[in-house]
Amino acid sequence: xxxxxxxxxxxxxxxxxxxxxxxxxxxxxxxxxxxxxxxxxxxxxxxxxxxxxxxxxxxxxxxxxxxxxxxxxxxxxxxxxxxxxxxxxxxxxxxxxxxxxxxxxxxxxxxxxxxxxxxxxxxxxxxxxxxxxxxxxxxxxxxxxxxxxxxxxxxxxxxxxxxxxxxxxxxxxxxxxxxxxxxxxxxxxxxxxxxxxxxxxxxxxxxxxxxxxxxxxxxxxxxxxxxxxxxxxxxxxxxxxxxxxxxxxxxxxxxxxxxxxxxxxxxxxxxxxxxxxxxxxxxxxxxxxxxxxxxxxxxxxxxxxxxxxxxxxxxxxxxxxxxxxxxxxxxxxxxxxxxxxxxxxxxxxxxxxxxxxxxxxxxxxxxxxxxxxxxxxxxxxxxxxxxxxxxxxxxxxxxxxxxxxxxxxxxxxxxxxxxxxxxxxxxxxxxxxxxxxxxxxxxxxxxxxxxxxxxxxxxxxxxxxxxxxxxxxxxxxxxxx
Amino acid sequence: xxxxxxxxxxxxxxxxxxxxxxxxxxxxxxxxxxxxxxxxxxxxxxxxxxxxxxxxxxxxxxxxxxxxxxxxxxxxxxxxxxxxxxxxxxxxxxxxxxxxxxxxxxxxxxxxxxxxxxxxxxxxxxxxxxxxxxxxxxxxxxxxxxxxxxxxxxxxxxxxxxxxxxxxxxxxxxxxxxxxxxxxxxxxxxxxxxxxxxxxxxxxxxxxxxxxxxxxxxxxxxxxxxxxxxxxxxxxxxxxxxxxxxxxxxxxxxxxxxxxxxxxxxxxxxxxxxxxxxxxxxxxxxxxxxxxxxxxxxxxxxxxxxxxxxxxxxxxxxxxxxxxxxxxxxxxxxxxxxxxxxxxxxxxxxxxxxxxxxxxxxxxxxxxxxxxxxxxxxxxxxxxxxxxxxxxxxxxxxxxxxxxxxxxxxxxxxxxxxxxxxxxxxxxxxxxxxxx
Numbered sequence: 001x002x003x004x005x006x007x008x009x010x011x012x013x014x015x016x017x018x019x020x021x022x023x024x025x026x027x028x029x030x031x032x033x034x035x036x037x038x039x040x041x042x043x044x045x046x047x048x049x050x051x052x053x054x055x056x057x058x059x060x061x062x063x064x065x066x067x068x069x070x071x072x073x074x075x076x077x078x079x080x081x082x083x084x085x086x087x088x089x090x091x092x093x094x095x096x097x098x099x100x101x102x103x104x105x106x107x108x109x110x111x112x113x114x115x116x117x118x119x120x121x122x123x124x125x126x127x128x129x130x131x132x133x134x135x136x137x138x139x140x141x142x143x144x145x146x147x148x149x150x151x152x153x154x155x156x157x158x159x160x161x162x163x164x165x166x167x168x169x170x171x172x173x174x175x176x177x178x179x180x181x182x183x184x185x186x187x188x189x190x191x192x193x194x195x196x197x198x199x200x201x202x203x204x205x206x207x208x209x210x211x212x213x214x215x216x217x218x219x220x221x222x223x224x225x226x227x228x229x230x231x232x233x234x235x236x237x238x239x240x241x242x243x244x245x246x247x248x249x250x251x252x253x254x255x256x257x258x259x260x261x262x263x264x265x266x267x268x269x270x271x272x273x274x275x276x277x278x279x280x281x282x283x284x285x286x287x288x289x290x291x292x293x294x295x296x297x298x299x300x301x302x303x304x305x306x307x308x309x310x311x312x313x314x315x316x317x318x319x320x321x322x323x324x325x326x327x328x329x330x331x332x333x334x335x336x337x338x339x340x341x342x343x344x345x346x347x348x349x350x351x352x353x354x355x356x357x358x359x360x361x362x363x364x365x366x367x368x369x370x371x372x373x374x375x376x377x378x379x380x381x382x383x384x385x386x387x388x389x390x391x392x393x394x395x396x397x398x399x400x401x402x403x404x405x406x407x408x409x410x411x412x413x414x415x416x417x418x419x420x421x422x423x424x425x426x427x428x429x430x431x432x433x434x435x436x437x438x439x440x441x442x443x444x445x446x447x448x449x450x451x452x453x454x455x456x457x458x459x460x461x462x463x464x465x466x467x468x469x470x471x472x473x474x475x476x477x478x479x480x481x
Numbered sequence: 482x483x484x485x486x487x488x489x490x491x492x493x494x495x496x497x498x499x500x501x502x503x504x505x506x507x508x509x510x511x512x513x514x515x516x517x518x519x520x521x522x523x524x525x526x527x528x529x530x531x532x533x534x535x536x537x538x539x540x541x542x543x544x545x546x547x548x549x550x551x552x553x554x555x556x557x558x559x560x561x562x563x564x565x566x567x568x569x570x571x572x573x574x575x576x577x578x579x580x581x582x583x584x585x586x587x588x589x590x591x592x593x594x595x596x597x598x599x600x601x602x603x604x605x606x607x608x609x610x611x612x613x614x615x616x617x618x619x620x621x622x623x624x625x626x627x628x629x630x631x632x633x634x635x636x637x638x639x640x641x642x643x644x645x646x647x648x649x650x651x652x653x654x655x656x657x658x659x660x661x662x663x664x665x666x667x668x669x670x671x672x673x674x675x676x677x678x679x680x681x682x683x684x685x686x687x688x689x690x691x692x693x694x695x696x697x698x699x700x701x702x703x704x705x706x707x708x709x710x711x712x713x714x715x716x717x718x719x720x721x722x723x724x725x726x727x728x729x730x731x732x733x734x735x736x737x738x739x740x741x742x743x744x745x746x747x748x749x750x751x752x753x754x755x756x757x758x759x760x761x762x763x764x765x766x767x768x769x770x771x772x773x774x775x776x777x778x779x780x781x782x783x784x785x786x787x788x789x790x791x792x793x794x795x796x797x798x799x800x801x802x803x804x805x806x807x808x809x810x811x812x813x814x815x816x817x818x819x820x821x822x823x824x825x826x827x828x829x830x831x832x833x834x835x836x837x838x839x840x841x842x843x844x845x846x847x848x849x850x851x852x853x854x855x856x857x858x859x860x861x862x863x864x865x866x867x868x869x870x871x872x873x874x875x876x877x878x879x880x881x882x883x884x885x886x887x888x889x890x891x892x893x894x895x896x897x898x899x900x901x902x903x904x905x906x907x908x909x910x911x912x913x914x915x916x917x
C-alpha cells in the first residue's frame with residue numbers, strides 16, 4: 001500500500017473566515033475533499049492541505065492572501081494539478097487555493113494576436129475559443145483540462161516551441177496578487193490598464209513570477225501571444241540508429257528554423273504506452289524516431305520546406321548517418337501533432353501499462369549534451385528495469401533544447417514508486433553535471449539544483465523571495481531553499 | 482441466482498490505475514475545429530476536485546481503500562452527488578475506464594452495507610421499493626391509469642398475463658406513476674396500435690426494473706426485483722408467447738441489458754428474449770417502410786442524448802487474459818449499441834421538422850442531471866443542471882428539445898421551468914405519434 005498522507009490540525013475558525021471571504025460553497029475543511037488534492041501523478045509523497053478554497057474573483061484572492069499572510073498560513077496555488085513534479089502538493093499543509101472558478105477568456109485580440117485569460121482557463125477551452133479566429137497556442141502534451149496560464153508561468157513547452165520557444169516567452173502582461181495581498185501588474189497593462197500586448201520594453205518583472213513554482217504570487221490574469229494557423233500541415237518523420245546521429249539531424253534541420261515542433265523520441269517512448277517494466281527494443285527497430293512539424297500557407301511554401309528537409313537528409317546521409325525517412329507510429333503521431341490531445345492528455349501514452357504513476361527528469365539540455373546524458377540515463381534506467389523512454393526537442397531553432405525521460409510506475413506498489421524516484425533523481429544528477437537544468441522540478445530536484453548553484457544565485461533567490469513573501473507562505477518549501 | 486457485482490475492494494486494482502491526470506474533467510474533441518465543454522454536472526455545481534469527474538470519485542475510493550477516509554455525513558453526501566452519467570468515463574483512456582461507474586456504485590454499495598447510505602430522501606425510494614415495488618410510492622392499481630384513454634376509445638391494451646402476445650411493452654415506473662411523463666406510454670401504445678402490433682402490458686403486475694436501487698447502491702433490493710422480473714419474463718416467454726420486450730425507459734433498458742447480465746443465469750432466463758428500446762424497435766419498422774409519416778410537424782427541435790441510451794451502452798474491449806497487451810488492459814470501445822443515429826434519423830424523417838444539434842452530443846452529451854439518484858436526492862440541483870442543458874438547447878435556436886428517456890424528459894422540463902424558458906421537452910414517441 002502506498003504512503004498515506006499525514007493528518008494535520010484543522011482550525012474551524014480559519015475555515016469560517018475563509019467561508020466569509022468566498023462563501024460557504026467555495027471553502028471547506030472536509031477531509032475527503034482535501035484528500036483529493038493530496039496527491040498527483042508523480043512520485044511525490046501525498047500531503048493533505050488543511051483547507052481548500054475556490055475564489056471567484058480577484059478581490060477574494062486578495063482577501064485570502066492578506067488573511068493567510070496575517071495568520072502565517074501556507075498557501076498552495078492550484079489550477080488543475082496536472083504537472084508531474086508534485087508542484088501543487090502542499091508541502092506544509094495550509095490553504096489549497098483552487099483557481100479553477102476564475103476561468104474567463106477576457107479578450108482575444110485578433111488584430112494584435114494576443115489573448116487575456118484567467119488562470120482557470122484550460123487548454124481545451126482556449127483551443128476551441130482561438131479556433132474561431134483561426135488562431136493557436138503552443139499546446140503541450142498535457143491533458144486538455146490543464147491550465148494554459150500555469151503551463152506558461154512554469155516554463156512549459158508546446159507544439160510551437162521549435163519556432164517560438166517556451167510558453168513563458170509568449171507572456172505579454174500579468175496581473176498578480178502578491179503573497180501579502182497587494183495587487184500588482186507587470187508588462188504594458190501596468191502602464192495603461194487596457195494594454196496587454198507586451199512585457200517589453202519595460203524591465204522584465206514578469207520574471208518575478210515565471211519559473212518560481214507558484215512561490216511568489218497568484219496570477220489572476222495573463223496576456224499571451226497567440227499565432228495564426230496556416231492551413232497546410234506537413235510532418236517529416238525520420239529515424240536513426242542512435243542519439244548522436246539524431247542530434248546531428250535535429251541540429252542541422254533546426255538551423256533552417258522551418259519547423260514548429262522538432263522532436264525525437266526513443267523507441268520506448270514512441271510506443272503507446274511506454275513499456276513497463278523495461279523490455280528490449282526489437283533488433284530491427286531504429287532506436288530514435290523524429291517528427292518535424294511544419295505549417296505552410298501555400299503549397300509552394302510547403303514544397304520549399306520539403307526541399308529544405310530533403311537537403312538536410314542528404315547532408316546527414318553524406319556524413320554517414322543511418323538517417324532514414326520512416327513511418328512514425330500512427331497513434332503516437334496523432335498524439336503529438338493533434339494538440340491538445342486526449343491520448344497524451346489522459347497519459348495513455350505514458351503510464352497506461354505502468355499503472356497510475358508518472359514522473360520525469362525533465363530538463364533543458366543543449367543539443368551537444370544529449371548524447372552523453374542519454375547514454376548514462378539508459379544505463380541507469382535499464383539497470384532499474386525501467387524503459388529509457390526519452391524525448392529531445394529543439395527550442396527556437398537550435399538555441400537550446402529539451403531532454404527528458406517519462407518514467408511510468410505502478411502507484412499501488414511503494415517499492416516500485418521508490419525505484420522510479422531513485423532512478424529519476426540519479427538521471428537528474430547526471431544531467432545537472434552536464435550543464436542541464438530541470439524544469440517544473442519537484443523538491444527532490446530543487447535540492448540537487450541548489451547544491452550545485454552559485455552561492456550568489458541562492459542568496460539572490462532568497463532575497464527576492466523574502467521581498468515578495470516575507471512570511472514564506474506561498475507554496476512553502478517548493479524551492480528547496 | 483449468483484450475481485457478479487464487484488465490491489470496492491475487488492475493484493482496487495482498477496482504482497490504482499487512475500493517474501489523476503484530470504483528462505476526465507472536460508469534454509474535449511480535437512476536431513478540427515476543436516470543441517470543448519463541461520462534462521461533469523457535479524463538477525459544475527460543486528467545483529472541488531473531489532466532486533469533479535472520475536478523478537475526484539476515484540480519489541474518494543482510494544481514500545476509503547487506503548484507510549485515510551472514514552464515513553462522515555458530508556462524505557456520504559458527496560458520494561451521492563454524482564449522476565453516474567459516464568461523461569467523465571468517456572474522456573478517460575486508462576485501464577480503469579471500463580469500470581468507472583462501477584467504482585462509484587461500489588462506493589455506494591459499501592455506504593449502504595455500512596448503514597450510512599443512501600441519503601435520507603433517497604431512503605424513501607428504497608422504502609417505497611420494498612413496500613410498493615416502485616420508487617414512487619404508487620399503489621399497484623395506479624400503474625394502469627395511463628391506459629384509461631385507450632379503454633374509453635374502445636381500444637383496450639392487453640394484459641399479457643391474461644392474453645398472450647409476442648410483444649411485452651414494459652412501461653416502467655416513471656411512465657406509469659410520474660404524471661408529467663405519462664404521455665410517454667400513451668404515445669408508445671398509440672403508435673403500436675396504429676402499426677397494428679400485437680402487444681400487451683403487465684399492468685398491475687409490473688414491478689420496478691431495479692435501476693434506481695442499483696444506482697443508489699441498494700444491491701439487495703436490486704437483486705430482489707431483478708430476479709423477480711427475470712423469472713416473470715421467462716414465464717412470459719415460455720408460456721405466453723413473448724419474444725420481445727420493448728421499453729420506452731432508458732433506465733429500464735440499461736438495467737435489463739447491462740445490470741441483469743451480471744447474473745450467472747442471465748442467458749437461462751433472458752436468452753430467448755429480445756430486449757429493445759422503443760426507439761430502436763420503431764426504427765426497424767421505419768426502415769422496412771412500415772412507418773410512414775403523413776402529417777407535417779413544423780417545429781425546430783434539438784435532441785438530447787440520454788446517458789442510459791448512449792454512453793452507458795458503450796461496449797468496452799478489455800484484455801481479460803493478457804493475450805493482447807496485459808491482463809485487464811483497456812483496448813478500445815464500440816459505440817454500436819448506443820442509440821445515437823437512430824433517433825436522429827427518425828427526427829430527420831418527420832416532414833416539416835427542422836432538426837438542429839447542440840454542441841455537446843452523442844458520447845459527449847451533457848447529462849440532464851437526473852441520473853444516479855440525483856433527481857430524488859438533490860431535486861433542486863438536478864433541475865438547476867437541467868436548466869443549463871435547456872440553455873444550450875435554446876442557443877441552437879430550437880423551440881423544443883426531444884429525448885428518449887423519461888427521467889431526462891421530466892428533469893429537463895423542470896429545468897426549462899426553472900429558467901423560465903418556453904422550451905418544452907418531448908419524447909421522440911410523442912413526435913412520431915403526432916406525425917403518423
